Amino acid sequence: MSREIWAVVSDLHCGSTLGLCPESGVPLDDGGWYKPSDAQVKLWHCWLDYWATVRERLRPDDKLIVLINGDAFDGDHHRTAQILSSNLAATQHDCAVRVLAPAVALKPAAGIVIRGTEVHVGESAQYEERLAKDLGAVEDPTTGAHSWWHFQAMSEGVLLDFSHHGRMGQRPWTKVTGPATMAAQILQAAAKHGSRYPDLVIRSHHHQEADSYDNFPVRVIQTRGWQLSTAFVHRIAAGALPEIGGLILTCADGEVDVEKVRYNWKREEPWRLSA
Numbered sequence: 001m002s003r004e005i006w007a008v009v010s011d012l013h014c015g016s017t018l019g020l021c022p023e024s025g026v027p028l029d030d031g032g033w034y035k036p037s038d039a040q041v042k043l044w045h046c047w048l049d050y051w052a053t054v055r056e057r058l059r060p061d062d063k064l065i066v067l068i069n070g071d072a073f074d075g076d077h078h079r080t081a082q083i084l085s086s087n088l089a090a091t092q093h094d095c096a097v098r099v100l101a102p103a104v105a106l107k108p109a110a111g112i113v114i115r116g117t118e119v120h121v122g123e124s125a126q127y128e129e130r131l132a133k134d135l136g137a138v139e140d141p142t143t144g145a146h147s148w149w150h151f152q153a154m155s156e157g158v159l160l161d162f163s164h165h166g167r168m169g170q171r172p173w174t175k176v177t178g179p180a181t182m183a184a185q186i187l188q189a190a191a192k193h194g195s196r197y198p199d200l201v202i203r204s205h206h207h208q209e210a211d212s213y214d215n216f217p218v219r220v221i222q223t224r225g226w227q228l229s230t231a232f233v234h235r236i237a238a239g240a241l242p243e244i245g246g247l248i249l250t251c252a253d254g255e256v257d258v259e260k261v262r263y264n265w266k267r268e269e270p271w272r273l274s275a
Contacts, residue, residue: 003062004155006249007054007103008069010164010204011225013120014099015092016074017082018228020047026084026095034084034091039228043244046263047226050246051102053261057248064108065155069204069223070116070164072096073127077119082230088127096131104135111137113147116164117205125149152198157254159198161186166203166222168210179203179212179220187218200249200256208243209260221258223247228265241265 013019021036023044028034036044058064073096076086085091103111113132115125122128125147132146139146151162167178182201190197200219207225212218224245233240244263249256 001252002156003059003250003252004065005054005058005062006065006067006155006160006251007051007106007108007246008067008162008202008223008249009050009226009246010069010114010223011071011116011207011227012068012096012099013071013074013225013227014096015083015085015088016227016230017084018230019074020044020099020226021084021095022098022101024098026091026098028085029087029090043226043228046244047099048102049263050261051106054248055106057250057259058106063110064106065110065112065153066103066106066108067112067151067162068100068114069162069202070114070128071120071205071225072113072116072131073121074227075120075122075127078232080231088122089130093127093131093134097134100135111135112151112153112162113137114151114162114164115147115149155249155251155256158200158251158256159196160249160251160256161198161201163203165205166220168206168208168222175208175210176212179210179222180215183212183216183218183220186220187216190218200258202247209245209262221247224260224262241267 021040023041026034073092115128129147137146153160167182169175169177187197197218204223209224210222212220224243228242242265245261248259
């Protein structure tokens, strides 16, 4: 049976001092070197484990497709101090290329780059477009661009739908309402226009996992990210633990199996006054 395996990751935020960075570090523009923090090294090992898991799932005849669902870079935004360099074209780009080396090493049959948030990846996602060109990502035949705002693929009879920005409730008990309402909306739009609805919709941006499951014929999944808690997160959700991980989708014979590869961050031990 023919199978296509989709390795789906999002929100890498390369260039952030809390995002993905190789353990060896990244060269800076003026000859210095950025050394990742201990937390970033731990995050890097999770990243390597994810790609090792992808490799373990592959059979000799499988075709691997790697998809980056937006925000590959952190950018220079909101006057943040939590970036390793404001040089997106060189330093952050180099960081992203190094970060994606484990994926490239698996020699995927195709790579797709989805455009993320402009405040992170530049106007019209220009830095993700450059990254996509350098990686030889799948080209949009309509525009000639190598990155996509919205991407659909027919994979072994399964219609997949990808875009970066999704929808999610802001409370634990409302997290799933975003994906559920989006599933209903996409289903209704397909009926209105007489088109086939996607079987599986993948959205990102919120760095948290949520899933509409089988509440509707369309299934919508919000993905985890690969960035630790920033100053912004500490402000809006003090004490929240990051949700780290990616997806492995196996498409075969009109069905899709979803594997969620999760890395649950542990809370530090509470402080105690020394005796």
